[in-house]
Amino acid sequence: MALKSFIQVHHDSHFPIQNLPYGVFKPQPHSLPRPGVAIGDYVLDLSEIAKAGLFNGPSLNNSDCFLQPTLNKFLAMGRPAWKEARATLQKLLSSSEPTLRDNANLRQKSLVPMNKVEMVLPTAIGDYTDFFASMHHARNCGTIFVGPQKPIPPNWFHLPIAYHGRASSVVISGTDIIRPRGQGHPKGNSPPYFGPSQKLDFELEMAAVVGPGNELGKPIDVNEAADHIFGLVLMNDWSARDIQAWEYIPLGPFLGKSFGTTVSPWIVTLDALEPFAADAPKQDPKPLPYLAEKISKNYDIALEVQIKPTGQKDSCVVTKSNFKNLYWTLTQQLAHHTINGCNLRPGDLLGTGTISGPEQDSLGCLLELTWNGQKPLSLNGTTRSFLEDGDEVTFIGCCKGDGYNVGFGTCTGKILPAP
Amino acid sequence: MALKSFIQVHHDSHFPIQNLPYGVFKPQPHSLPRPGVAIGDYVLDLSEIAKAGLFNGPSLNNSDCFLQPTLNKFLAMGRPAWKEARATLQKLLSSSEPTLRDNANLRQKSLVPMNKVEMVLPTAIGDYTDFFASMHHARNCGTIFVGPQKPIPPNWFHLPIAYHGRASSVVISGTDIIRPRGQGHPKGNSPPYFGPSQKLDFELEMAAVVGPGNELGKPIDVNEAADHIFGLVLMNDWSARDIQAWEYIPLGPFLGKSFGTTVSPWIVTLDALEPFAADAPKQDPKPLPYLAEKISKNYDIALEVQIKPTGQKDSCVVTKSNFKNLYWTLTQQLAHHTINGCNLRPGDLLGTGTISGPEQDSLGCLLELTWNGQKPLSLNGTTRSFLEDGDEVTFIGCCKGDGYNVGFGTCTGKILPAP
Ligand SMILES: [Ca+2]
Ligand SMILES: [Ca+2]
Ligand SMILES: [Mg+2]
Ligand SMILES: [Mg+2]
Ligand code: NI
Numbered sequence: 001m002a003l004k005s006f007i008q009v010h011h012d013s014h015f016p017i018q019n020l021p022y023g024v025f026k027p028q029p030h031s032l033p034r035p036g037v038a039i040g041d042y043v044l045d046l047s048e049i050a051k052a053g054l055f056n057g058p059s060l061n062n063s064d065c066f067l068q069p070t071l072n073k074f075l076a077m078g079r080p081a082w083k084e085a086r087a088t089l090q091k092l093l094s095s096s097e098p099t100l101r102d103n104a105n106l107r108q109k110s111l112v113p114m115n116k117v118e119m120v121l122p123t124a125i126g127d128y129t130d131f132f133a134s135m136h137h138a139r140n141c142g143t144i145f146v147g148p149q150k151p152i153p154p155n156w157f158h159l160p161i162a163y164h165g166r167a168s169s170v171v172i173s174g175t176d177i178i179r180p181r182g183q184g185h186p187k188g189n190s191p192p193y194f195g196p197s198q199k200l201d202f203e204l205e206m207a208a209v210v211g212p213g214n215e216l217g218k219p220i221d222v223n224e225a226a227d228h229i230f231g232l233v234l235m236n237d238w239s240a241r242d243i244q245a246w247e248y249i250p251l252g253p254f255l256g257k258s259f260g261t262t263v264s265p266w267i268v269t270l271d272a273l274e275p276f277a278a279d280a281p282k283q284d285p286k287p288l289p290y291l292a293e294k295i296s297k298n299y300d301i302a303l304e305v306q307i308k309p310t311g312q313k314d315s316c317v318v319t320k321s322n323f324k325n326l327y328w329t330l331t332q333q334l335a336h337h338t339i340n341g342c343n344l345r346p347g348d349l350l351g352t353g354t355i356s357g358p359e360q361d362s363l364g365c366l367l368e369l370t371w372n373g374q375k376p377l378s379l380n381g382t383t384r385s386f387l388e389d390g391d392e393v394t395f396i397g398c399c400k401g402d403g404y405n406v407g408f409g410t411c412t413g414k415i416l417p418a419p
Numbered sequence: 420m421a422l423k424s425f426i427q428v429h430h431d432s433h434f435p436i437q438n439l440p441y442g443v444f445k446p447q448p449h450s451l452p453r454p455g456v457a458i459g460d461y462v463l464d465l466s467e468i469a470k471a472g473l474f475n476g477p478s479l480n481n482s483d484c485f486l487q488p489t490l491n492k493f494l495a496m497g498r499p500a501w502k503e504a505r506a507t508l509q510k511l512l513s514s515s516e517p518t519l520r521d522n523a524n525l526r527q528k529s530l531v532p533m534n535k536v537e538m539v540l541p542t543a544i545g546d547y548t549d550f551f552a553s554m555h556h557a558r559n560c561g562t563i564f565v566g567p568q569k570p571i572p573p574n575w576f577h578l579p580i581a582y583h584g585r586a587s588s589v590v591i592s593g594t595d596i597i598r599p600r601g602q603g604h605p606k607g608n609s610p611p612y613f614g615p616s617q618k619l620d621f622e623l624e625m626a627a628v629v630g631p632g633n634e635l636g637k638p639i640d641v642n643e644a645a646d647h648i649f650g651l652v653l654m655n656d657w658s659a660r661d662i663q664a665w666e667y668i669p670l671g672p673f674l675g676k677s678f679g680t681t682v683s684p685w686i687v688t689l690d691a692l693e694p695f696a697a698d699a700p701k702q703d704p705k706p707l708p709y710l711a712e713k714i715s716k717n718y719d720i721a722l723e724v725q726i727k728p729t730g731q732k733d734s735c736v737v738t739k740s741n742f743k744n745l746y747w748t749l750t751q752q753l754a755h756h757t758i759n760g761c762n763l764r765p766g767d768l769l770g771t772g773t774i775s776g777p778e779q780d781s782l783g784c785l786l787e788l789t790w791n792g793q794k795p796l797s798l799n800g801t802t803r804s805f806l807e808d809g810d811e812v813t814f815i816g817c818c819k820g821d822g823y824n825v826g827f828g829t830c831t832g833k834i835l836p837a838p
Binding site: 132141153159161163164165167169171181182183213217218219240243250251252258259260285289290337340341343344 | 581677678
């Protein structure tokens with residue numbers, strides 16, 4: 001572990017100098033939001049670093065991209081600017097570099113204790129798309145809803161299936177989730193149920209944050225798709241299974257999803273994830289040429305879901321999965337999204353779909369873990385078929401390096417009762 | 420017809436003083452976009468009217484809502500501001516009012532010939548949703564894709580089905596549409612087709628433009644929903660039927676739709692449409708209480724679709740429908756959209772779904788008109804199963820008053836070949 005910061009970073013921290021994930025924060029409740037990177041227990045205020053003239057490379061010199069209330073402008077600048085920012089910040093924060101280390105005034109202005117800041121959504125999200133890229137999840141959902149004969153629809157192996165999600169209700173980690181009301185699937189010939197969802201679920205996902213977009217009508221080549229992805233966040237695609245089951249034929253999920261989607265505040269860049277790249281699964285049948293990529297890459301990101309029931313002191317781990325469990329890669333998802341000419345914009349969010357693994361204890365949602373409520377989970381002396389009011393759900397994602405982590409922190413939300 | 424403008428308005432015009440629809444335009448190619456209303460063959464520049472201090476009511480006095488490049492700020496202000504603007508503009512443009520009529524300098528600055536301006540998208544669209552609210556369309560699609568036994572899914576009569584659409588690819592009337600490429604439904608056991616869509620279609624729709632939104636978790640009551648709707652536009656939800664048929668199970672339409680959606684430039688307000696209100700169809704079964712409204716209202720808006728093949732001089736009318744053909748009302752759509760707590764934002768677009776009527780010549784898309792290509796339409800000596808490259812599709816919508824129209828103008832787009 002060569003690189004070290006002058007800031008003390010505990011070996012368990014998700015945010016050593018090898019990571020430097022980007023977010024947007026308010027140092028005080030009434031401050032304007034501004035971009036920052038996480039370093040140990042601190043947030044480095046990039047607006048202060050920019051104002052101090054320390055971004056002095058060719059892309060960022062004189063740019064106001066870090067004086068914005070979102071990261072969209074920085075994201076639009078693309079990989080050369082991202083590489084330059086990363087190099088500048090790794091140098092500035094390293095133990096051997098005096099510029100910030102020995103400047104008490106600048107340290108005072110630019111380094112804010114993480115526990116003092118309020119994180120906000122890092123980007124303005126023009127559109128949010130959710131894929132369905134884990135085969136295990138597809139098979140389990142198909143078995144539960146359609147039956148065990150042909151659980152995975154025939155199109156699934158030919159294209160990364162996705163639907164358009166709701167951008168307005170994407171919220172930052174820590175935002176409470178109000179239990180949705182709606183129509184639930186009727187039993188037999190009875191009229192549909194109406195009331196608070198009785199099958200409220202989480203979905204363990206990650207999401208890609210789009211960098212430079214594309215013009216309408218101009219698809220992005222799968223081998224260039226990585227240059228359009230800035231980084232990844234954790235994402236909880238909260239789902240009301242009873243609402244979803246009744247509404248989704250024939251146009252897909254709508255109100256069963258759109259009441260809230262939670263993202264983690266720190267965007268971990270693909271550059272920081274690169275040491276954790278892993279081969280993607282072999283695809284059979286071979287994908288069509290527009291989806292056939294020269295390098296087919298996943299990332300080894302360990303994922304965990306905890307539930308803390310109201311009033312209990314301890315969380316209970318309910319599943320452990322890994323980003324590697326995805327069948328369709330991020331770059332295939334992005335290329336597929338644009339093959340019809342659809343335009344992406346900086347800050348767009350591309351969810352992976354629920355990341356379920358092959359084992360019972362690696363399933364990514366309660367629908368699968370409890371087999372649609374038939375086999376309740378035991379949880380520190382209580383049980384859960386679906387989420388109860390007061391439950392706090394926390395996702396954790398982390399890559400384990402040699403003596404350091406590249407982590408995502410947490411993505412959390414608590415269920416409040418329906419109105 | 421009491422009210423008359425000092426501006427000559429032909430009796431066939433869609434834009435008499437009774438209408439005054441809102442749009443955003445550039446008077447010159449390099450001007451900044453600004454709001455305007457259509458009056459006869461002119462656009463009244465609202466930024467000039469505002470700068471002249473003529474919006475002097477309590478809501479709009481000193482507001483900069485008409486100095487913006489979109490209507491979003493005005494939309495967010497709600498019905499009191501909309502009523503005030505309408506009253507101010509109807510007075511200012513009336514034949515008996517000298518303020519603008521007799522001020523040559525202000526007329527010169529504020530009245531721009533419509534054929535000289537470039538119209539742009541009137542709002543920044545945070546989210547676009549598409550409903551499925553015509554029973555005739557639902558029945559025909561179900562018959563074609565699922566079979567004649569149970570063509571309409573059982574949920575359809577209980578809730579206004581919808582899906583999230585793609586906001587980034589909503590374009591203004593007149594924008595060319597590039598034929599999408601993608602995977603088409605395979606025949607039998609062959610691999611899926613890949614290439615330019617062979618079943619490119621239009622969908623005759625209208626869309627509601629949302630005014631004030633709602634907070635996440637706070638549904639809008641169906642009896643207050645009209646106050647959240649500013650007005651309506653024509654909308655062409657271009658659809659690639661072969662792509663849609665292959666991708667849509669189980670998560671709904673995605674790339675079969677997201678390559679482009681065209682809206683007309685002028686938003687006709689609900690206030691202007693009020694004289695054309697019509698009873699909505701009786702609903703059986705009775706809707707659940709959250710969808711049961713005191714007044715259930717449609718509008719009598721005659722709709723027409725024309726296709727002009729490339730190189731031909733004349734358009735050919737391919738269908739005539741009416742907004743009255745919708746089963747679920749706009750207010751039910753909006754209330755349903757928020758019942759789970761989903762937040763709407765000013766400028767959001769809520770498409771009605773294809774507006775098909777009961778007769779063969781009132782069907783709203785080629786899928787229905789040609790019965791999935793089996794019965795090609797004859798078109799001025801040529802035929803069409805689906806759209807060909809070079810075809811220009813034009814929607815027209817108009818309410819017929821006593822001696823005047825309240826019209827939407829046109830919504831048009833031409834098909835360019837796939838890349
Ligand atoms: Ca999902
Ligand atoms: Ca549609
Ligand atoms: Mg969600
Ligand atoms: Mg469309
Ligand atoms: Ni330790």
